[in-house]
Amino acid sequence: MIDWLPNKVTINTEYYVQVLKKLREAIKSKRRGKLSSHVLLQHDNAPAHTSRRTLDEIQHLGFELLPHPPYSPDLAPIDYWLFSEMERPLRGKRFSDFEHLRSAVNSWIQGTPEKFFTTGINKLPSKWKKCIKVKGEFIENYEQ
Numbered sequence: 001m002i003d004w005l006p007n008k009v010t011i012n013t014e015y016y017v018q019v020l021k022k023l024r025e026a027i028k029s030k031r032r033g034k035l036s037s038h039v040l041l042q043h044d045n046a047p048a049h050t051s052r053r054t055l056d057e058i059q060h061l062g063f064e065l066l067p068h069p070p071y072s073p074d075l076a077p078i079d080y081w082l083f084s085e086m087e088r089p090l091r092g093k094r095f096s097d098f099e100h101l102r103s104a105v106n107s108w109i110q111g112t113p114e115k116f117f118t119t120g121i122n123k124l125p126s127k128w129k130k131c132i133k134v135k136g137e138f139i140e141n142y143e144q
Helices: 013-030 052-061 077-090 098-111 114-122 124-133
Strands: none
Touching (some): 077 098, 077 114, 114 124
């Protein structure tokens, strides 16, 4: 089951710092030994992600932050991989309330093989190479 943002909560620096702490604990419990090696963190340039408090916490947690050029959704797996695939089975459906939508999304995630998610993440290095080649410009539908 995924964690959903609680109703009427805005993602600000303090909320995001708590998410990062939960991420560290999840890595510690689910990926034993990973924290002692190398954890790379990539996120976009939202204010909660780039605040001094967040950057200090990332350093304190021992994560390495990968730089993210402005306006680059092509480097966010959620944009270039996850949402487009999740949209297909949900397209055209109407949900009577948020709980029905949440249930449909959770069902899709639980029914999707783990390989789907790792494939999306594994595409990131080629996306980075393309981004470097075009000097950070938006690369949607860009071919080498």
